[in-house]
Amino acid sequence: MPDGTVHWLSRACAVMAVVEIINPSDGERYVALGRRGPGTPDEQGKLGLPCGYLDWDESAFDGIRREIWEEMGLDVHDEHEWGYEPEPWSVQSEPTANRQNVTLRFAFSRNAHEFPTLSAENCEPDEVSELLWIPCMEAMNLDLAFNHQEVLKLYYKDRLKFRHSDLFNESMEKK
Numbered sequence: 001m002p003d004g005t006v007h008w009l010s011r012a013c014a015v016m017a018v019v020e021i022i023n024p025s026d027g028e029r030y031v032a033l034g035r036r037g038p039g040t041p042d043e044q045g046k047l048g049l050p051c052g053y054l055d056w057d058e059s060a061f062d063g064i065r066r067e068i069w070e071e072m073g074l075d076v077h078d079e080h081e082w083g084y085e086p087e088p089w090s091v092q093s094e095p096t097a098n099r100q101n102v103t104l105r106f107a108f109s110r111n112a113h114e115f116p117t118l119s120a121e122n123c124e125p126d127e128v129s130e131l132l133w134i135p136c137m138e139a140m141n142l143d144l145a146f147n148h149q150e151v152l153k154l155y156y157k158d159r160l161k162f163r164h165s166d167l168f169n170e171s172m173e174k175k
Contacts, residue, residue, distance in 0.1 A: 014098070015064040015088075016051035016148075017106040018155050019072065021133060024111045029136040031152065032118060034071050036145055039126025047132070048145030049152075051103075061086045064106045071128055073119025076108045083109040090154065098146060105151060 019032040033047040052067040054060060068074050076082045088104040110116075118131035134142075140152045 011095070011100045011102055013054050013060070014051060014101040014103045015054060015060055015067060015106065016049050016103055016151065017064050017068060017108055018049060018152065019068060019074065019076070019108045020110070020136065021115055022109060022111050023113065025113065029156075030115065030133040031136050031139050032072050032074070033132050033134055033139060033144070034118075034120070034128040035130035035132075037126040037129035039124060043145035045129075046145035047130075047134075047139075047142060047148075049148045051146070051148075060088065060104045061106070064104070068108070070123045071120065072131060073122055074116055081110060090151075105155075107155065 050071045054063040090105040092103040115133045120128040
């Protein structure tokens with residue numbers, strides 16, 4: 001810089017999560033998706049997984065729990081209510097993807113016959129315009145923000161060895 005100071009440019013660290021409800025009666029999985037509102041810089045109107053950037057002095061795990069609280073109104077801190085691991089199930093660090101962000105992917109699961117209420121009251125104004133629980137098979141076939149449908153396909157195929165393999169393969173072929 002002209003004043004002699006040195007500034008470092010670096011890649012940002014993002015966090016995202018698959019937040020799912022599993023119906024214990026039939027094993028059907030539903031994912032929480034939020035529609036990006038007019039207050040977002042891009043991908044407005046598209047549904048997506050909860051995601052965001054780490055705050056200063058925040059761990060990745062604390063960051064994704066904060067993002068889920070802000071964007072979905074869900075408190076996922078209770079390990080007896082929500083199943084999760086405090087480390088990401090996947091890390092995307094290719095510089096050619098997602099604006100060079102390094103993205104840490106987490107997952108939170110809960111068995112329930114009823115869906116927890118989703119709320120956007122904790123997020124920035126106009127950040128989220130709609131919140132939905134959508135069957136995972138349907139979500140994987142939508143055009144989601146930031147290509148999140150591909151994250152869902154990766155999660156359900158590689159991590160869970162998806163039980164509906166014929167339906168899953170059909171979903172992958174539509175890619």
